[in-house]
Amino acid sequence: MQCNWCANPEGISPQFSLFYREKKCCSCGICAKFCKFGAIAARSHEKIKINRNLCAKCEIFQCAQVCPNEALSVCGKTLTFPKFDRIIHRDRQYWDRKGGVTFSGGEPLFQKQFLEDALKFLIEKSVHVALETSAFSKKQDFLEIVKLVDFLFIDIKNIDNDKHIEQTGVSNQIIFENLSSLSKSDFKGRAIVRIPLIAGFNDDEICIDQVAGLMTNLGMEEINLLPYHSFGETKWAHLGLNYKCSGTVSPGSEVIERIKRHFEEKKIRCYIGSETDF
Ligand code: SF4
Numbered sequence: 184m185q186c187n188w189c190a191n192p193e194g195i196s197p198q199f200s201l202f203y204r205e206k207k208c209c210s211c212g213i214c215a216k217f218c219k220f221g222a223i224a225a226r227s228h229e230k231i232k233i234n235r236n237l238c239a240k241c242e243i244f245q246c247a248q249v250c251p252n253e254a255l256s257v258c259g260k261t262l263t264f265p266k267f268d269r270i271i272h273r274d275r276q277y278w279d280r281k282g283g284v285t286f287s288g289g290e291p292l293f294q295k296q297f298l299e300d301a302l303k304f305l306i307e308k309s310v311h312v313a314l315e316t317s318a319f320s321k322k323q324d325f326l327e328i329v330k331l332v333d334f335l336f337i338d339i340k341n342i343d344n345d346k347h348i349e350q351t352g353v354s355n356q357i358i359f360e361n362l363s364s365l366s367k368s369d370f371k372g373r374a375i376v377r378i379p380l381i382a383g384f385n386d387d388e389i390c391i392d393q394v395a396g397l398m399t400n401l402g403m404e405e406i407n408l409l410p411y412h413s414f415g416e417t418k419w420a421h422l423g424l425n426y427k428c429s430g431t432v433s434p435g436s437e438v439i440e441r442i443k444r445h446f447e448e449k450k451i452r453c454y455i456g457s458e459t460d461f
């Protein structure tokens with residue numbers, strides 16, 4: 184699944200990715216000399232060109248290590264459990280009683296085994312956990328994971344399957360089947376639907392009414408409206424990816440308020456942006 188508006192495109196690939204900030208590049212060409220795959224073409228006074236197909240084989244990202252201007256960097260880290268433990272131990276002192284850990288993405292269920300181990304580890308330490316997921320995963324994985332979390336944020340992008348495929352590359356059927364399974368499960372946490380609001384894609388009355396209807400049928404009582412923003416656009420360029428949402432806009436504030444009222448009339452609690460009540 185790859186949403187065209189994704190604000191964290193560095194999380195789309197399960198592999199490490201190379202980030203190239205062209206503005207920081209002084210065209211010194213050092214990176215090209217150290218790349219043993221010949222993936223970088225460098226000419227004096229010109230910005231480098233990267234053949235990213237060749238980077239797929241690379242494990243050491245030497246180009247990023249030698250770049251004097253941090254124009255090249257690596258997206259992604261390997262996180263071991265001892266390190267994870269140290270981070271939790273370090274940060275816990277800054278949380279108040281409501282603090283905890285949120286697993287976000289990309290898609291956390293993409294790394295199901297690590298996620299499951301991490302959640303069990305946190306439960307042992309009595310740490311609250313939240314999960315942000317597209318719910319686009321195998322049903323068994325989804326149900327095994329959600330029973331380990333306190334707060335569950337699940338995206339619904341569009342009820343119309345054709346529109347969903349057009350903007351995310353996948354059908355929404357698996358997502359709805361997982362939501363249905365969730366509603367029949369003994370999940371005891373708090374499940375909040377999130378909808379990225381995109382003008383002309385999912386802000387019309389039909390779509391909003393369909394989302395509200397689905398939620399009512401599934402017994403889901405809370406929704407978080409996330410108006411579209413383009414903050415991730417430059418990251419797509421840094422990763423050498425084509426951002427397909429240029430020119431896309433968020434619905435205006437009047438439309439967002441109308442959508443909020445629509446959900447509230449259906450007895451669904453509705454939060455805009457970061458308003459979600461904890
Ligand atoms: S990531 Fe690896 S293959 Fe790609 S340009 Fe850098 S050193 Fe070369």
Ligand code: SF4
Binds near residue numbers: 208213251
């Ligand atoms: S080493 Fe860094 S600054 Fe030099 S050409 Fe490569 S990316 Fe640009």
